[in-house]
Amino acid sequence: MSSEPFTLRWGILATGGIAKTFTKDLLIDPSTRAVHDVRHEVVAAGSSSAASRAQDFLTSLNAPSSAKAYGSYKELVEDDNVDIIYVATPHSHHYQHARLALEAGKHVLIEKPVTVNVAQFKILQDIAREKKRFMMEAVWTRFFPLSREVVQFIRDGKLGEIKRVWADFSFWNDVEKEFGTSHRMTSPSLAGGALLDLGIYSLTWVFMALYNPLSPITPSAVSLVTKFPPTGVDEQTSVLLDFSGAHAIATTSIRVASTPNAAHNAQDDIRIQGTLGDLTVNYAPRPKSYTLTPASSASRGTPAEFGYETKTFDDGPGGGHGMFWEADECARCVRDGEMESGVCGWRESEVCLGVMDGVRVGGGVGYPEGVEGVEYPLDL
Numbered sequence: 001m002s003s004e005p006f007t008l009r010w011g012i013l014a015t016g017g018i019a020k021t022f023t024k025d026l027l028i029d030p031s032t033r034a035v036h037d038v039r040h041e042v043v044a045a046g047s048s049s050a051a052s053r054a055q056d057f058l059t060s061l062n063a064p065s066s067a068k069a070y071g072s073y074k075e076l077v078e079d080d081n082v083d084i085i086y087v088a089t090p091h092s093h094h095y096q097h098a099r100l101a102l103e104a105g106k107h108v109l110i111e112k113p114v115t116v117n118v119a120q121f122k123i124l125q126d127i128a129r130e131k132k133r134f135m136m137e138a139v140w141t142r143f144f145p146l147s148r149e150v151v152q153f154i155r156d157g158k159l160g161e162i163k164r165v166w167a168d169f170s171f172w173n174d175v176e177k178e179f180g181t182s183h184r185m186t187s188p189s190l191a192g193g194a195l196l197d198l199g200i201y202s203l204t205w206v207f208m209a210l211y212n213p214l215s216p217i218t219p220s221a222v223s224l225v226t227k228f229p230p231t232g233v234d235e236q237t238s239v240l241l242d243f244s245g246a247h248a249i250a251t252t253s254i255r256v257a258s259t260p261n262a263a264h265n266a267q268d269d270i271r272i273q274g275t276l277g278d279l280t281v282n283y284a285p286r287p288k289s290y291t292l293t294p295a296s297s298a299s300r301g302t303p304a305e306f307g308y309e310t311k312t313f314d315d316g317p318g319g320g321h322g323m324f325w326e327a328d329e330c331a332r333c334v335r336d337g338e339m340e341s342g343v344c345g346w347r348e349s350e351v352c353l354g355v356m357d358g359v360r361v362g363g364g365v366g367y368p369e370g371v372e373g374v375e376y377p378l379d380l
């Protein structure tokens with residue numbers, strides 16, 4: 001194998017909040033996180049508003065001066081120097097924009113949730129397969145070294161048999177003041193609501209603990225949904241899942257927060273309970289530490305092989321946000337000719353999305369036809 005790192009050339013589709021954070025991470029030297037086999041180049045950004053907005057975006061991030069700024073997403077996806085498109089538009093637009101990129105022959109990393117519903121995601125899978133392009137949902141949490149270690153610990157059986165998982169990710173609380181009714185968090189036209197934006201992290205931890213791609217289980221779920229009265233999106237959702245006898249409770253809210261006050265240490269919002277003990281994680285989207293608590297052998301039989309311990313990780317080496325771990329995965333998959341990641345595969349994204357579809361429909365949260373539909377292209 002060549003000792004030169006593989007370079008993945010990125011085109012950034014949209015110039016909002018997360019596009020900035022992600023692109024900043026792409027520009028960090030991978031050796032600061034001890035990664036030497038892949039690297040990233042930001043070669044272009046596209047804005048639906050104006051080329052000048054894309055240029056301001058690139059300039060503000062100190063992107064290379066050679067990076068191109070486009071005033072439309074179509075021009076961006078047609079740039080021959082771009083290998084992969086990062087789709088960072090609101091949920092409502094993921095299907096349309098990911099499809100635009102795939103149809104143009106690009107690999108895609110699509111912000112979470114990958115699409116608004118399973119029907120849309122299945123079509124993207126067909127196109128990615130036909131075009132032989134890599135596609136992944138940007139569930140960045142899965143790629144933190146901490147998360148990889150936790151999943152391995154569970155799959156190695158060190159926690160025993162997993163019986164129950166609790167997972168919460170809740171954020172904000174003054175919804176009226178923070179968002180009003182037209183923000184992407186609250187607008188049905190942008191597929192807003194707590195579940196698709198935040199609850200997906202709670203479900204991600206449930207899936208990391210209980211869904212093994214090698215012996216997959218499609219869980220059954222029951223749920224409670226409270227709607228945000230002015231727009232009808234969900235403001236608080238709780239889901240109870242059954243994975244063949246193992247239970248999970250996944251909660252999310254935009255009325256109360258997992259970390260209500262930054263001045264005080266947050267509690268661990270993820271709790272994974274096995275027959276040999278518990279593993280708790282702080283904090284759902286950007287995990288910083290995990291704690292192991294062995295069950296007492298007197299009460300559970302075989303003793304755990306681990307002691308009580310809290311292990312803390314650097315969640316942003318090189319001064320980053322931690323989004324580069326998922327970018328590194330994309331680079332390795334593209335380099336190796338893979339269409340999907342083994343860490344965040346299509347089937348798992350689809351099963352998780354299927355749970356969210358059921359919860360939303362059951363809770364009476366619907367979005368406009370153009371947002372839920374599969375018609376393409378659509379001028380949203």
Ligand SMILES: NC(=O)C1=CN([C@@H]2O[C@H](COP(=O)(O)OP(=O)(O)OC[C@H]3O[C@@H](n4cnc5c(N)ncnc54)[C@H](OP(=O)(O)O)[C@@H]3O)[C@@H](O)[C@H]2O)C=CC1
Nearest residue numbers: 014015016017018019047048049088089090091111112113
């Ligand atoms: N992984 C993570 O930690 C996070 C992920 N996210 C995800 O990223 C996505 C975007 O969120 P965020 O960056 O916060 O959103 P922003 O509102 O900050 O940015 C969205 C961008 O999308 C483009 N856009 C295209 N069409 C529309 C439209 N109709 N309405 C609004 N914007 C539009 C705009 O860019 P332009 O004008 O340049 O085309 C806009 O700046 C969501 O899917 C969200 O779930 C968000 C926050 C954190």
Ligand SMILES: O=C1OC[C@@H](O)[C@H](O)[C@H]1O
Nearest residue numbers: 018112171185197198285
């Ligand atoms: O992915 C996310 O994580 C952090 C939240 O602030 C944001 O709304 C959400 O999209």
